[in-house]
Amino acid sequence: MVTIGALLPLGLIFFDAMTGRLSVNPIQDLxxxxxxPALVLLIASLACTxxxxxxxxxxxxxARKPLGLYSFGYIVLHLFLFVVVDYSLDLGLxxxxxxxxxxxxAGMAAFLLLVPLALTSNGAAMRKLGRWWRRLHRLVYLAxxxxxxxxxxxAKVIREPVIFGVILLVLLALRLPIIRRALLRRT
Amino acid sequence: xxxIPSSAITPEGLYLSRRAFLGAAGxxxxxxxxxxxxxxxxxxxxxxxxEAAGLTDELGAPVNxxxxxxxxxxxxxxxxxxxxxxxxxxxxxxxxxxxEVSGLVNKPRVFALEDLxxxxxxxxxxxxRCVEAWSMVIPWLGLPLHRLLALVEPRPEAKYVRFETVYRxxxxxxxxxxxxxxxxxxxxxLDEAMHDLTLLATGLYGQTLTAQSGAPVRLVVPWKYGFKSxxxxxxxxxxxxxxxxxxxALAPNEYGFYANVNPEVAHPRWSQASExxxxxxxxxxxxxxxxxxxQVAALYQNLDLRVNY
Numbered sequence: 001m002v003t004i005g006a007l008l009p010l011g012l013i014f015f016d017a018m019t020g021r022l023s024v025n026p027i028q029d030l031x032x033x034x035x036x037p038a039l040v041l042l043i044a045s046l047a048c049t050x051x052x053x054x055x056x057x058x059x060x061x062x063a064r065k066p067l068g069l070y071s072f073g074y075i076v077l078h079l080f081l082f083v084v085v086d087y088s089l090d091l092g093l094x095x096x097x098x099x100x101x102x103x104x105x106a107g108m109a110a111f112l113l114l115v116p117l118a119l120t121s122n123g124a125a126m127r128k129l130g131r132w133w134r135r136l137h138r139l140v141y142l143a144x145x146x147x148x149x150x151x152x153x154x155a156k157v158i159r160e161p162v163i164f165g166v167i168l169l170v171l172l173a174l175r176l177p178i179i180r181r182a183l184l185r186r187t
Numbered sequence: 188x189x190x191i192p193s194s195a196i197t198p199e200g201l202y203l204s205r206r207a208f209l210g211a212a213g214x215x216x217x218x219x220x221x222x223x224x225x226x227x228x229x230x231x232x233x234x235x236x237x238e239a240a241g242l243t244d245e246l247g248a249p250v251n252x253x254x255x256x257x258x259x260x261x262x263x264x265x266x267x268x269x270x271x272x273x274x275x276x277x278x279x280x281x282x283x284x285x286x287e288v289s290g291l292v293n294k295p296r297v298f299a300l301e302d303l304x305x306x307x308x309x310x311x312x313x314x315x316r317c318v319e320a321w322s323m324v325i326p327w328l329g330l331p332l333h334r335l336l337a338l339v340e341p342r343p344e345a346k347y348v349r350f351e352t353v354y355r356x357x358x359x360x361x362x363x364x365x366x367x368x369x370x371x372x373x374x375x376x377l378d379e380a381m382h383d384l385t386l387l388a389t390g391l392y393g394q395t396l397t398a399q400s401g402a403p404v405r406l407v408v409p410w411k412y413g414f415k416s417x418x419x420x421x422x423x424x425x426x427x428x429x430x431x432x433x434x435x436a437l438a439p440n441e442y443g444f445y446a447n448v449n450p451e452v453a454h455p456r457w458s459q460a461s462e463x464x465x466x467x468x469x470x471x472x473x474x475x476x477x478x479x480x481x482q483v484a485a486l487y488q489n490l491d492l493r494v495n496y
Contacts, residue, residue: 017443023270024255024465025321092462100458154457156319157267159366 002063006070031081034136039073039147041067043168046144050174053183065121068140072118075111101151110146113139141175144168244324246313246478248464251323253392255465257399262316262418264352264359265399278399279358281419284403288335290424291345296338300403303389306330312388312391313409315416316448316477321463327407330391333381341377341425348380349373349430350406351422367433373417374430374444375408376486384409384482387420403409410479412446443496447487448477450496 013033015024022029046113056106087094098104117137119125126133148168152161173179242250242397258273282300289295308328318323336348352371356362362369379385386407389396395404401418408415414434434442441454450460450473461470476483487495 024259025269025463025465028321086463087468090470091471096460097458100453102462118218157366 002066002070006037006041006067009033009074027081027086031078031086034074034078034081035151038071038078039151039164041071041074042140042144042147043164043171045071046140046168046171051172053174053180069118069121072114075114079107100141101154103150106146107150107154108142110150113143113146117143140173144172188275214382217258239419242326244314246314248314248324249313249466251465254444256323256325258392259399260321261319261400261413262361262399262401263367264361264369264419266361273397273399275360279402279419281396281398281403285420286404286420286423288423288425290349290426291342292425293340293342294338298335300389303330303335303404308389309386311384311407311460313384313386313407313438314477314488315407315409315413316462316473318412318414318454318457318459319448320457320459320461320473321465322471322477323465325384326392327388328393328396329386329388329393329404329407331383332387332406333386334384335423336425336441338380344427345425346377347426347429348375348377349377349424349426350417350420351424352417353419353421367371368436369433371417371433372430372436373406373415373432375415377425378486379408382483384479410448410476410483412448414442415446444490445487445495447483447492447496448473449475449492449496451475452493454496 010055013030016029017026045064048064048067051060055156083089083094087097098108117140120129120133120136129136145168148161148165152158155161174183226492242353244250248481259269260272261267261269262272262276265272265279284300286298286300286303287295288298308330310326310328312324312326313321315325350373353359354362354370356369361367375385386403386409388405388407389403391397391400401416404420405418406416406420415432432442432444448459453459459473462473463470474480
């Protein structure tokens with residue numbers, strides 16, 4: 001189910017591209033339509049633990065890793081479109097964009113934080129890193145905040161990124177030890 | 188006796204065909220003229236594209252296709268989806284239409300659409316640079332705004348011009364969104380408004396303007412970001428203080444009054460150094476004043492463009 005849901009946006013992009021339904025600004029379409037699923041999937045992966053905590057849905061915990069990895073896949077596509085397809089690897093223009101656009105900086109930072117997480121998302125790395133694995137993977141909280149800022153700072157209408165931000169803050173708040181303990185005591 | 192504008196009494200088909208004829212005549216395009224005289228009210232996009240083949244701006248860039256221009260644009264009164272505007276605007280009533288020109292003028296006047304079309308219509312091929320860093324080249328048809336303003340005789344105390352879009356939420360679903368302080372308002376300094384490049388557009392590709400492109404009458408200020416070029420105008424007011432545009436009201440730190448295209452002044456969100464020209468691969472550098480520097484730089488000699496963005 002996770003796989004179907006996660007690959008649906010990609011399928012729709014291909015379908016629209018094949019049937020000429022992209023706009024006359026296709027690069028823009030592709031960049032937006034890979035960025036949105038990346039953010040949604042990242043937030044979805046962060047929703048698993050609180051949902052388990054609140055409703056006791058143990059089965060949902062298994063979705064964290066695939067959701068995170070699919071999100072990363074969309075991020076790689078998103079970045080490829082920006083750097084290679086849109087800016088044709090023009091390093092001057094790209095570095096100017098990073099300097100001038102704080103949203104680019106936030107997005108790049110989120111990507112860089114997620115790279116080690118994606119690379120260590122396997123059993124071998126988990127065993128090797130031991131308790132450091134948990135600590136390392138807490139970087140996802142920061143990356144998610146940066147990803148929402150990335151969206152907030154680029155959007156002309158901030159309503160949707162604000163909604164994402166509120167959801168993310170709730171999901172992060174539910175992880176705070178005080179709230180977590182209160183919830184556990186209740187059940 | 189009150190004068191009735193002819194658009195209110197002429198059957199729409201006839202009226203539109205006359206518009207097509209006027210438009211074609213204005214564009215001085217033989218093919219369009221023949222088509223229009225043949226009684227058609229509609230020139231197919233293919234015909235328009237053929238005519239436009241070889242049409243370029245003064246820098247040699249080809250005009251964008253009629254299809255691209257009319258299916259991809261921002262018009263938040265309908266939707267924030269650039270591809271969704273054309274469909275939602277399809278039933279927007281552009282006739283009859285009245286444009287009120289008032290404020291600090293000696294001869295305030297209400298112009299019916301016919302009055303505007305009675306002016307000689309000129310074809311102007313302009314670059315349009317969106318603040319979102321994409322651009323197009325568009326063959327507009329219209330009249331320089333200064334010709335209209337000359338008729339109403341601005342008084343000496345008039346310093347700015349304030350423009351207002353029609354407010355019709357029942358036809359413009361985007362206006363039901365209370366997030367925006369509708370109606371759309373824009374403004375120019377009087378000398379900007381009087382500049383010969385500033386156009387009141389009534390047509391596109393030698394034809395009547397389509398609803399999604401701002402019909403029946405819109406502003407085109409080619410050296411400023413696209414959002415300054417307000418659409419479906421019902422009111423032009425000459426005032427003595429700087430008007431607050433909708434975007435200034437919504438986000439004053441991001442949208443200034445001037446909004447001149449300037450690759451050196453980054454928008455808080457966007458770098459403006461380069462742009463994506465619709466229909467092209469890759470990016471092109473953005474030109475100062477969108478390439479109209481020779482014509483308009485003198486307007487801003489004593490102005491710090493970083494402060495007055």
